[in-house]
Amino acid sequence: MRLITTGLKQAALLPQQDALVSRLTRALLDNGRDVPVHSAAFRALFDEGPAAFIDRVAPQGLWAQVDRDRLEAELAACVGLDAFDGSARYAPDAHVGNREVFRDPCLGTPGGGNHFVELQVVDEIFDRHAAYRVGLAPGDVVAMIHSGSRDVGFYVGRRWMDRARQAWPAGLKHPTSGLYGLAGSLAHEYLVAMGTAARYAWANRVVLAELVRKELAELCGATASRLVVDVPHNVVLRENGLNIHRKGATPAHHGDLALIPGSMGDASYIVSGLGHTDWLSSCSHGAGRSVRRQALRRLKSDHANAEWRCVTLREERRVEEAPEAYKPIGPVLQAQEEAGLIEAVARLKPWVTFKA
Known part of the structure; x- marks a missing residue:
């Protein structure tokens, strides 16, 4: 997840709400983005890391307007990012081939399910010192981004499920769960492959944030945006000699910020971790589902008078991701x-939610 400030108050944006929603809908959901990336930049991301990607990406399309110095400085607010290994040999060929320019159809897209880009308003401050440090005040508009590794993650996941199955000892009954353990060099390789996907997930969130920044700059002249935090979940991080897999959870080390989203009709929270060792310095990634998607489709919810708004090109997503879920x-x-x-x-209270 990634959270950026916009440098604007909701009162200042309300008169331009319709224009802003139209611009963001086109950029985030309707293929209105221009994000060319040379294969060399993707190889740099996977082999060397995010800083190398920022340095190598060519100043074309969206990147011509990106403040690279700001992006590089914001790496310090990315929790766990420097812990991920990576290698281009585990990435799809389309990303690391010899193309002069690759317009990745997934880069800069939220993805399905519970992923989103949401404009939110700072509703209440509980820790004014922490809020001041990251530039937050009541009434501020922020953008929360929940998205992951998209097709790169799918590629890595499918490939390693196949490899784990193939490595299962001959003559040993296969697990009925369909879950296969990895050990030794194969486990190490998997962690590098997972880190490759995690680096791509970071780049995807960066593009989504920069698309929001671009539209706000062009519409309102807003240039005071800053990163609050970028924090992972559902990944394995090496901590204190352990491989900690936080499924449905996110790091909450002492003093580090974390994000706990609610739903598009409920508040989200910025929190500060306390590093509770019994809980492996973790907290929940979100509110969690109370109703399965299939059951929710039978409900009829009326949100006509809600203060928040959902923008989607797929009506079923509005039902599946309703606050009642x-x-x-x-x-x-x-x-x-x-x-x-x-x-x-x-x-943070929701204002406008964009869902693919």
Whole structure:
């Protein structure tokens, strides 16, 4: 997940809401982006890391307007990013071939399911010192991005499921669960392949954030945006001699910021981790589902008078991701505060949600 400030108050943006929604819909959902990337830049991302990608990407399309110095400085606010290994040999050939320019159809797209780009408003500050450090004040508009490694992650996942199955000892009954363990050099290789996908996921979130920044700059002249935090979930991180896989959870080390989204009809929270060792310095990634998608389709929800708005090109997504599908965020946050996992920094209320 990635959260950026916009440098604007909601009151200033309200008169231009329709124009902004139209521009962001085209850029985020309707293939209105221009994000050319040379294969050499992708190889640099996978082999060397995010800083090399920022340095190698050519100043064309979106990249001609990107503040590279700001992007490089923002790497310090990316939790766990420097811990991921990577290698171009584990990436799809389309990304690391010899193309002069590759217009990746997935780069800069949110993806399906519960992924989103959401304009939110800072509703309440709980830790004014922490909020001040990252430039947040009540009434500010921020953009929260939830997206991952898209087709690169799918490619890595399918490839390693096949490799794990092939490596299963001959004559040993295959697990009925369909889950295969990895050990030794194969496990190490997988972690590098996973890191390759995680580096791509970072780049995807960067592009989504820069698309938002571009549209705000062109429409409103906004240039004071800054990164609050970029934080992973559903990945393995090497910490204290352990391989910690946070499924449905996110790092919450002492003093580090984390993001806990609610739903597109409920608040999201910026929190500060307390590094609770019993919980492996983790907190929940979100509110969590209360109703399966199939059951939710039978419900008829009326959100006509809601203060928030959902923009999607697929009507079924509006139903599947309705607020009724998720637990209320309040009790989820309270339980983790009482357990000593986190402290709330700020509450963000949804304004406009973009879902693919």
